[in-house]
Amino acid sequence: MSVEQRYAVQCRAAFIQANTEVILSHVSALPFLDAPMWGFDLAHVHLTREDMLSGRKESGVCRHSGKLLAGDVVETHGLLVMSAVRTALEVTMLGATEAALVVVNHFLHRGEVTPEELRHRYDESMGHWPNSLASDLVLRLANPLVESVGESRTEYFLFRRGLPRPVAQYEVRDEGRLVARLDFAFPDHGFWIEFDGRVKYEGHLKPGETAVDVVLREKQREQIVAELTGWRCLRITWADLAKPDRLERRIRRMIDSIAQERARRLAS
Numbered sequence: 001m002s003v004e005q006r007y008a009v010q011c012r013a014a015f016i017q018a019n020t021e022v023i024l025s026h027v028s029a030l031p032f033l034d035a036p037m038w039g040f041d042l043a044h045v046h047l048t049r050e051d052m053l054s055g056r057k058e059s060g061v062c063r064h065s066g067k068l069l070a071g072d073v074v075e076t077h078g079l080l081v082m083s084a085v086r087t088a089l090e091v092t093m094l095g096a097t098e099a100a101l102v103v104v105n106h107f108l109h110r111g112e113v114t115p116e117e118l119r120h121r122y123d124e125s126m127g128h129w130p131n132s133l134a135s136d137l138v139l140r141l142a143n144p145l146v147e148s149v150g151e152s153r154t155e156y157f158l159f160r161r162g163l164p165r166p167v168a169q170y171e172v173r174d175e176g177r178l179v180a181r182l183d184f185a186f187p188d189h190g191f192w193i194e195f196d197g198r199v200k201y202e203g204h205l206k207p208g209e210t211a212v213d214v215v216l217r218e219k220q221r222e223q224i225v226a227e228l229t230g231w232r233c234l235r236i237t238w239a240d241l242a243k244p245d246r247l248e249r250r251i252r253r254m255i256d257s258i259a260q261e262r263a264r265r266l267a268s
Contacts, residue, residue, distance in 0.1 A: 014045040022047040029087040039099030084112040092135040102152040108144035145169040
């Protein structure tokens with residue numbers, strides 16, 4: 001089993017063995033809501049008590065206490081689990097902002113929650129919860145158009161580095177016909193960013209295709225977009241996100257290079 005699968009088994013075991021009424025919550029709800037767990041500490045199982053008694057941490061299990069509202073709890077896979085709305089907010093108070101943004105964007109993109117629902121639930125009762133200062137930032141950065149873990153991480157990287165905020169899933173059309181959707185476009189700066197993860201090359205295979213065919217199709221798509229817009233493309237990967245200083249320099253060089261090229265054309 002993968003690390004995530006083992007964690008799901010541990011969560012189920014802790015739920016079954018609990019000697020009081022509990023709900024799988026925080027990061028421990030994610031496996032059963034089919035949500036990503038990237039960036040979270042999976043060393044502990046998180047359970048919320050229904051009896052409102054004080055929580056504690058022991059034997060790898062963190063017990064939380066908190067007020068439950070209508071709709072906070074759902075039943076899935078034979079377990080009681082916090083809803084997508086509540087889980088999305090809980091993880092903003094537990095893990096790093098980047099990891100929480102990945103989860104919130106995931107739920108938003110799948111249509112399981114809306115920005116209005118999250119904001120209302122947060123303002124209604126969760127704004128005073130411990131460690132909730134980062135929640136407001138996550139809600140302001142959250143974007144339903146962002147489709148994957150890699151794209152969410154890219155969006156957060158751009159924010160943290162003070163780089164221009166892009167337009168996600170920017171549509172490029174040729175005489176009204178949709179040609180491409182770009183991961184992140186910077187129309188004012190004349191370039192776009194594509195995040196290249198394995199899903200792009202393995203998850204979009206057509207019958208009889210190989211990953212090479214997908215790569216060639218992506219290159220052709222990039223050429224068409226460049227011809228239609230006059231923009232440059234910057235492709236980044238997980239390895240690039242692991243070296244943020246170098247990636248920032250690449251992006252800033254591209255912005256400066258395009259600006260200088262535009263200035264030369266205007267001057268000529």
